[in-house]
Amino acid sequence: MxxxxxxxxxxxxxxxxxxxxxxxxxxxxxxxxxxxxxxxAGSDTALGPGVLPKPPVISTPMIVTLANFPALATVGGVARVSSQPAIALARTASGLVGYSLECTHAGTTVELRSDFTLRCPNHGAEFAFDGTWTGGQQQTSSLFSVTVTPDASGETVTVTT
Ligand code: FES
Structure with a gap:
């Protein structure tokens, strides 16, 4: 050079x-x-140099009304249910799971695609609908999970960390 x-x-x-x-x-x-x-890792982050992503903190339990997110009615469906912190829920064969949309590589918010896969716009890490890292241009780990607890009626869930 x-x-x-x-x-x-x-x-x-x-x-x-x-x-x-x-x-x-x-x-x-x-x-x-x-x-x-x-x-x-740590050199080019959305969080700042040397700051690595951490699991999300949900200070107040988040109540999510499932009827507001039709994608969650089908296995394989994903919906972003919160922006601050950025949280998504996904319908798996065994129930709902939740995870942070903050990339585990360097903290950029990952993008939800129309096919319900996710891709980080920063360095290209890719994730499955349930937050599992699948590859792409950047090696990292799966997205940080959050706890999803259904209520008795099945109409809402509570999201906590
Ligand atoms: S911040 Fe680097 S792949 Fe997401």
């Missing part, structure tokens, strides 16, 4: 740098630039 006109090979030779040394230094500079841009 040529950072400035004084870092070119011709100038380097004039300073007594061998071609091998020049290529080695240029390669190291290129690798450093790529690593700086790849968003490794």
């Amino acid at each position: 040529i950072a400035s006109e004084h870092d070119c090979h011709t100038c380097a030779v004039a300073r007594g740098v061998s071609r091998r040394e020049f290529v080695s230094q240029a390669t190291l500079a290129a690798v450093a630039a790529v690593l700086a841009g790849c968003g490794s």
Whole structure:
């Protein structure tokens, strides 16, 4: 990588740098630039440098009326039920599960797609409808889960951490 006109090979030779040394230094500079841009954990976060995501805190139990989120009537359906903190519920074969929409890599809010999968717009981590990390462009862990407790009538659930 040529950072400035004084870092070119011709100038380097004039300073007594061998071609091998020049290529080695240029390669190291290129690798450093790529690593700086790849968003490794803690270096490029929505939360700030060096701040890693933590499980969400729901200070007041959240009551969710299921009729307001028709997607939750079908297995595989997902709905964002809260923005602050960003929480989603998903209908699995064994019931409702809940999770934070804050990416476990560096804290960016993941996006819910029309097919009910999720993708982080920051570095491309991808998640299944139930919050399980499935791959994508960034290795990370599954989204942080929250506790979902159905009420007796089945019409509402309480979401807590
Ligand atoms: S913040 Fe990096 S993949 Fe989500």
